Amino acid sequence: LLVVAPFAGKMTDYTLPPSEAEVGIKLYLDHDKKDGDDERHIALPCLFKHRFQDFHVYEIPDGPASSGPLHLTELWTKDRVVQEIRDKREREDNLQNTLGPDYPITEQQLESINACLTEEDKDKLVAFLKTSRNDANAPKYCLLDGDTIQDKPGRTKVHQLIKTEFPSGMFITDTVDPCTDTNDRHQIRVWIKKDFTIGQKRARELAAAANSDEGNDKKRPRDGRHRKGRKPTGGGDKKQSSTKQDLPQARYDPWPKDQPDYLYFNMYKENRDTAEAVSSISRAMGKKNTKAFTVAGTKDRRGVTVQHVCMWRTYAEQVKRAMLSGQWDKFVRLSDFHYRPHKLSLGMLYGNRFYVALRGIKECPSEEGLTKAFNALSTKGFINYFGMQRFGTQLTRTYEIGQAMVARDWVRAVRLIMGETSILRSQQEANDEGSRGDMIDKARRAYLIDNDPEKSLKLMP
Incomplete structure (x- = not known):
């Protein structure tokens, strides 16, 4: 752990982002040069990216299946x-309500059942299908354990x-492995899907409680002493144990074999960078990190952008449900949910299409001048990696941070990273960031103004 002491020297205080001349951009690629004259260029004075709505970026996927910019x-609203x-x-309830004495079992279903199950298991399954869901004593699942399912191909x-x-959404199956204290045979449970979902939620609650108790047990003294009035928890609760046997596995989540592993969707964002937008989706879904998400490339914060996002073995319904969370970012929208067999990785895009609005044009050049300027742009292009955003989107110059790190001036580097020149944000900016932004601001002030690294570390969320 590197502890950086407060810097007592004087820091350069910039009040504006770096200018083009400051970072070495001093010459236009296209210019006219006449004998005896200075270099001249075709200029169009204007405001570029004055508002974030002035800059639109649409990702173009790679591959033959690409249909152009995304x-x-x-529009997926909460409603x-x-x-x-x-x-x-409602569809699932209607399907389950068809179960009962009048449930129609087709000849094809009977033929398939006869081919897979023993006579005893067949009778169990048919009886299960013929039991009305309105019956209070109706079983939640049908237990099959015949000889035909004792090997993996049979199961x-x-x-x-x-x-x-x-029909899809009617049943779900799970496997119970042999257990010496109860049975020595493989079993398959055919669940009513609704009961399976409720049971799995209960199983996860019990598993979480068990993990909590296990953690508490580890904190107790090793000599067997316990707090007054509490009894040791060894041996478990037989009633609870038998209850668990009637529940699905807490982590059982069968991914359909005919379903591709990767969920893709289009992510639209306003005034957010890619990392911020993905983090907001992750929080709304209740995930602890963003490792489940991959993108082909990052998009700038100041703009309106659309890009592909990919998740491994995630149902579209899970992502849509996250939109109902109070932590959902209203400046992020998703659409076009679909599945693909391959993961999306960095660089897997053909390019981006840009739409730019130029504001504040006071004097428009002649038509000849505009034609010449656009011809130069189409033939000579521009140096894509030499834009002003490469030198930092905040008041702090990123190249100065790099210079400090190369010089091993760690104190200056840390102060610049903490935002030496942009510490005094407006109240409106602080309100836009919310409570988390407020905590970050307090942590930065503690380090930069109070010279208290320990306090800053405690405040940093």
């Missing part, structure tokens, strides 16, 4: 997400049977 093609959830729940056939021969 756009936000649909639309809620309605989709309700519609799905795979049963899982496929339930998946292909019955």
